Amino acid sequence: MAEQDQFDVIIVGSGAGGAPVAHTLVSAGKYILVLEKGPLFRPQQDDPLGLSDYKRDELISDGPEKILTIPGLVNTGASFYTSHVEPDLNDEPHIYQSNDSADYATIEGYTCQCVGGGTQHYGGVSLRFSERDLTLRTFNESRTDIRHDPNGDVKREARDWPITYTELEPYYTKAEQLIGLNGTRTNQIKVASADYYQKPLEPNPISEYARIGMEALGMKPYRTPQAVITQDHAPSGRKVGPLNQRDWEGGPKTAYVNRYGDCLDYKSTTWVALLRPIASRPGFTLRPNCNVTHLECNASRVVTVHYRDPSGQPATVSGKVIVLACSAIETVRLLMLSAEQASTFDSRINQNDLLGKYFLTHCFGGASAIMPGRFDKSRTIDSDWASDFCGTDDFIRSAGLWAGATIYNNTSDQALPIALARTHGATDLDTLWHAFDNDTSMVGEHLKDFLNAQFNRRLSVSFMANQVPQKANRIELHRKVRDKWGRRVAYIIKSWHDHDRFLMDTIAARCRDVLGYGGDGGKGQYPVEGFGGVYLSENALARIANHILGGARFGSDERDSVLDKNCRAWHFDNLYLTDGCFMPTSGSGNPTLTIQANALRVGDAVLASGIV
Amino acid sequence: MLPNILHSRAMPYRLLSRDDTYVLNYSTKYLARDNTDDRHNYGQYAAGDPRARIAEAWRFPIIDSYYDGQDYEASYDFNTVTFIYANSDPGLASVAVVGTFADLHAPVPLRRVAGTKYWTVTMVVPKGEVHTYKFIVGGEPRLDPVNPQHATKADGSQWSRFFTQFCTQIISFEEWEVVLLQRLTEHILPFRTTEGQRFLDLYYNYLDRNAKETVYPHAYRLDQPIGAVSFIDKVVAREESHRLQDYKICLETIDRLLRNRNPYTEPSRIAMEFYTELYDQMAGGNPRGWDFSRYKNPRFFLQLLRRHTYTGAFSHPKYGGNAGGAGWAYLAANLPDPQTGALPTERSQPSYFDWGHALERPLGRNPEYHG
Numbered sequence: 001m002a003e004q005d006q007f008d009v010i011i012v013g014s015g016a017g018g019a020p021v022a023h024t025l026v027s028a029g030k031y032i033l034v035l036e037k038g039p040l041f042r043p044q045q046d047d048p049l050g051l052s053d054y055k056r057d058e059l060i061s062d063g064p065e066k067i068l069t070i071p072g073l074v075n076t077g078a079s080f081y082t083s084h085v086e087p088d089l090n091d092e093p094h095i096y097q098s099n100d101s102a103d104y105a106t107i108e109g110y111t112c113q114c115v116g117g118g119t120q121h122y123g124g125v126s127l128r129f130s131e132r133d134l135t136l137r138t139f140n141e142s143r144t145d146i147r148h149d150p151n152g153d154v155k156r157e158a159r160d161w162p163i164t165y166t167e168l169e170p171y172y173t174k175a176e177q178l179i180g181l182n183g184t185r186t187n188q189i190k191v192a193s194a195d196y197y198q199k200p201l202e203p204n205p206i207s208e209y210a211r212i213g214m215e216a217l218g219m220k221p222y223r224t225p226q227a228v229i230t231q232d233h234a235p236s237g238r239k240v241g242p243l244n245q246r247d248w249e250g251g252p253k254t255a256y257v258n259r260y261g262d263c264l265d266y267k268s269t270t271w272v273a274l275l276r277p278i279a280s281r282p283g284f285t286l287r288p289n290c291n292v293t294h295l296e297c298n299a300s301r302v303v304t305v306h307y308r309d310p311s312g313q314p315a316t317v318s319g320k321v322i323v324l325a326c327s328a329i330e331t332v333r334l335l336m337l338s339a340e341q342a343s344t345f346d347s348r349i350n351q352n353d354l355l356g357k358y359f360l361t362h363c364f365g366g367a368s369a370i371m372p373g374r375f376d377k378s379r380t381i382d383s384d385w386a387s388d389f390c391g392t393d394d395f396i397r398s399a400g401l402w403a404g405a406t407i408y409n410n411t412s413d414q415a416l417p418i419a420l421a422r423t424h425g426a427t428d429l430d431t432l433w434h435a436f437d438n439d440t441s442m443v444g445e446h447l448k449d450f451l452n453a454q455f456n457r458r459l460s461v462s463f464m465a466n467q468v469p470q471k472a473n474r475i476e477l478h479r480k481v482r483d484k485w486g487r488r489v490a491y492i493i494k495s496w497h498d499h500d501r502f503l504m505d506t507i508a509a510r511c512r513d514v515l516g517y518g519g520d521g522g523k524g525q526y527p528v529e530g531f532g533g534v535y536l537s538e539n540a541l542a543r544i545a546n547h548i549l550g551g552a553r554f555g556s557d558e559r560d561s562v563l564d565k566n567c568r569a570w571h572f573d574n575l576y577l578t579d580g581c582f583m584p585t586s587g588s589g590n591p592t593l594t595i596q597a598n599a600l601r602v603g604d605a606v607l608a609s610g611i612v
Numbered sequence: 613m614l615p616n617i618l619h620s621r622a623m624p625y626r627l628l629s630r631d632d633t634y635v636l637n638y639s640t641k642y643l644a645r646d647n648t649d650d651r652h653n654y655g656q657y658a659a660g661d662p663r664a665r666i667a668e669a670w671r672f673p674i675i676d677s678y679y680d681g682q683d684y685e686a687s688y689d690f691n692t693v694t695f696i697y698a699n700s701d702p703g704l705a706s707v708a709v710v711g712t713f714a715d716l717h718a719p720v721p722l723r724r725v726a727g728t729k730y731w732t733v734t735m736v737v738p739k740g741e742v743h744t745y746k747f748i749v750g751g752e753p754r755l756d757p758v759n760p761q762h763a764t765k766a767d768g769s770q771w772s773r774f775f776t777q778f779c780t781q782i783i784s785f786e787e788w789e790v791v792l793l794q795r796l797t798e799h800i801l802p803f804r805t806t807e808g809q810r811f812l813d814l815y816y817n818y819l820d821r822n823a824k825e826t827v828y829p830h831a832y833r834l835d836q837p838i839g840a841v842s843f844i845d846k847v848v849a850r851e852e853s854h855r856l857q858d859y860k861i862c863l864e865t866i867d868r869l870l871r872n873r874n875p876y877t878e879p880s881r882i883a884m885e886f887y888t889e890l891y892d893q894m895a896g897g898n899p900r901g902w903d904f905s906r907y908k909n910p911r912f913f914l915q916l917l918r919r920h921t922y923t924g925a926f927s928h929p930k931y932g933g934n935a936g937g938a939g940w941a942y943l944a945a946n947l948p949d950p951q952t953g954a955l956p957t958e959r960s961q962p963s964y965f966d967w968g969h970a971l972e973r974p975l976g977r978n979p980e981y982h983g
């Protein structure tokens with residue numbers, strides 16, 4: 001059977017960056033192909049057998065032990081545990097450079113490799129960035145009160161986005177409408193022209209401590225916007241099932257939201273919210289299980305996309321416009337591998353030395369405590385309360401910071417028994433089970449005491465904040481290590497700026513206060529055992545918070561950016577990048593809603609380009 | 613290996629059609645690749661075994677939930693088993709599978725997924741069973757080239773093997789090993805405490821009286837606390853088969869060591885204190901009388917055993933442990949209100965872990981999710 005090999009637009013990757021473009025273009029009558037490396041795992045509603053590939057099963061997200069066998073790495077021989085939608089580390093590792101300049105393989109820096117990408121497993125926290133997040137250069141230019149920045153890096157490296165909040169705003173609104181979120185607006189500092197939030201469900205009772213703490217500290221809380229529907233959602237044709245009649249049975253409140261694919265239709269993944277609604281249109285073709293290996297260009301046009309079909313056979317397709325949305329690290333890698341194959345591609349994509357540079361994640365961290373009461377945390381959709389208190393200009397200035405943060409509570413973490421043990425003392429995906437394994441005294445009565453002290457009593461408050469952009473934080477191709485196709489893998493080199501550490505200490509202390517004041521009804525004396533920024537953790541340099549940003553930033557000057565304002569690669573006519581790679585700064589909140597809003601904007605730009 | 617794993621009864625089989633998307637979803641990531649290095653051998657294969665090139669070869673054949681489209685509680689007694697055979701030879705005319713799930717003389721044909729190298733067929737097989745099979749490729753019987761599980765029949769012939777979910781039949785260990793493992797896992801889990809034991813007895817009695825057959829047919833009362841040993845038996849047979857050798861060597865070492873310490877008592881009968889003492893010594897890394905020439909790191913084995921035991925107690929019962937959800941029910945019923953010390957009771961105080969709310973019927977009570 002000869003497959004179609006000509007399309008108006010080819011989109012590589014079906015996650016937060018790819019799907020909105022597909023939705024826009026198919027709705028406008030274009031013929032597009034989505035090539036997605038991973039499988040099309042379906043919720044019950046669209047599986048022919050009425051069963052989902054996603055399960056409410058802790059061992060599906062915490063896979064069995066495997067052992068790293070790639071020779072020559074510091075952690076060769078170490079155990080690792082991956083979920084069913086993460087790549088096998090021996091087949092497709094990311095390598096990062098640690099403090100001692102040695103190389104480690106890591107599973108950090110992948111979200112999910114399946115249709116929907118990271119939106120399948122994400123917690124769905126869907127914050128807008130603030131106006132200030134997009135103008136950090138202007139904001140910091142003339143300041144003299146920025147602390148812990150002896151070399152003036154902040155002023156030198158901060159960038160304004162080439163678009164204003166006002167330009168992005170209609171797309172935030174459109175994204176919120178199309179995707180399906182619940183939450184509340186009052187007390188947010190982000191201005192919205194329309195409110196498409198659905199009604200939030202009752203918060204989990206343990207979150208009340210966070211609310212009390214926030215109120216006591218004058219941090220006006222709002223209900224965290226989350227990509228989970230609580231009412232029928234017309235744009236995507238989803239219904240909420242028996243929830244309406246019986247809130248206490250069924251519905252989305254389970255601990256299988258964050259880190260799990262949703263077996264039902266509640267979580268607003270890009271598959272159920274954006275792709276499935278257009279799946280029967282003639283202009284839509286999706287090829288899952290197809291891994292794109294490189295691009296080929298003819299002068300300023302990318303003409304051919306090379307990929308491996310589901311059997312692993314080489315195949316090609318061509319399109320008038322090519323959109324890459326493989327998530328930042330893999331998109332940058334794909335471009336670098338394409339450049340290696342052809343000097344014409346190389347000279348255009350590397351017209352300056354910025355590809356892969358200014359890789360970003362977030363400054364993140366928080367506080368965690370055992371609270372006075374015990375509550376059934378397994379009935380939650382993850383986060384209940386958020387606050388923009390640390391995002392206002394007043395706060396930023398008074399704290400001597402360069403940019404702001406958002407604070408929110410997490411309810412679902414460690415709400416299930418295996419998660420409690422495997423993440424006990426672990427700070428990242430590479431150290432799962434470590435602390436539990438080493439604490440061998442925890443058996444019998446002691447294990448009971450542990451469960452008694454911890455299970456369904458922990459509450460954490462997290463923050464997300466802008467990381468100072470540094471050119472030395474970068475993605476390269478690793479010299480030696482290759483994936484299962486013989487392609488060089490991504491090499492991640494990054495460190496935290498002094499100011500990042502200071503910022504994390506500052507905001508983590510606020511998170512501690514939320515619990516300290518929340519735990520004792522506003523007196524501020526409640527003991528909080530752990531707080532801090534990610535930089536303090538084991539493997540701190542590998543940590544990416546699943547927020548994979550930058551590496552191909554957009555801008556208005558082609559000498560200072562990889563992409564133009566419309567996320568088109570400067571010296572190509574028809575190559576657009578729409579995953580998190582375009583961000584010149586990482587924003588004061590979780591990035592996905594912004595990736596989606598921007599991708600909707602780029603979809604319009606592609607239509608306006610006249611190429612298709 | 614215990615001999616009772618091989619079913620020989622003939623029976624009608626049920627086929628089911630799974631669409632191409634399903635088959636590719638469970639094939640490409642593992643079976644499509646160029647590399648020929650042994651990246652996936654962590655000790656489970658002999659050198660040069662071609663399965664070492666394949667990620668997660670243990671996933672084959674694919675065992676999944678079943679739903680007949682009408683009654684998912686009745687469907688809950690069955691799994692689907694999807695066989696996948698990869699062969700890019702365009703001239704290959706037919707592939708079939710023969711096995712103990714169907715009449716041995718009736719090969720079940722596989723179909724080729726159009727435009728790919730994958731051949732496939734899906735059957736409906738009862739839960740809790742162990743089966744053996746071979747592919748018939750161009751008329752010749754062949755072991756499944758991917759599935760690492762093999763079984764040797766009485767006549768010495770080698771077959772590929774799989775087991776379905778909720779399997780409590782022991783397949784990796786000898787009887788004495790099971791008994792020893794039981795004693796070791798008892799020390800790890802809190803169910804051995806007086807209240808823990810009382811709770812489990814009540815829980816299973818309750819299931820026996822009211823629910824065992826109707827509400828939850830897969831709640832076997834095993835002779836071991838909540839089936840952690842059954843879980844370990846399964847996980848080293850499939851997902852973590854590279855750890856089977858750790859168990860084999862260490863159980864033998866422990867058996868010998870306990871016999872030396874207690875020449876007049878069988879290890880299965882010695883008092884709990886001896887296990888506690890051994891456990892602590894292993895944690896310290898240097899148990900008196902340990903044969904280090906056979907196994908270097910007793911503490912490592914202890915950690916492995918502990919991770920497996922905990923996982924078995926609290927993972928979904930389909931993996932062979934946590935029988936009837938008893939581990940979860942323990943958490944729901946035995947953790948007190950930290951302020952008053954009161955345990956949850958059905959009427960006045962809601963449970964702190966209402967696990968049944970999220971899970972499929974008949975194990976749980978979720979009205980939407982089918983497992």
Ligand SMILES: Cc1cc2nc3c(=O)[nH]c(=O)nc-3n(C[C@H](O)[C@H](O)[C@H](O)COP(=O)(O)OP(=O)(O)OC[C@H]3O[C@@H](n4cnc5c(N)ncnc54)[C@H](O)[C@@H]3O)c2cc1C
Pocket residue numbers: 012013014015016017018035036037038110111112113114115116117118119121122123124125126127258259290291292293325326327328330334546547548578579580581590591592593595
């Ligand atoms: C557990 C978890 C929780 C999270 N929680 C939140 C949250 O609460 N809020 C939030 O904002 N964000 C959250 N995130 C992050 C969020 O998932 C990402 O920000 C988002 O998905 C990034 O979008 P993207 O388009 O850049 O990449 P992705 O959504 O990851 O999409 C990339 C897609 O490209 C595919 N692909 C990669 N390489 C190729 C190739 N060569 N050929 C073909 N296809 C390819 C991948 O398989 C994938 O499907 C979370 C992530 C995880 C894993």
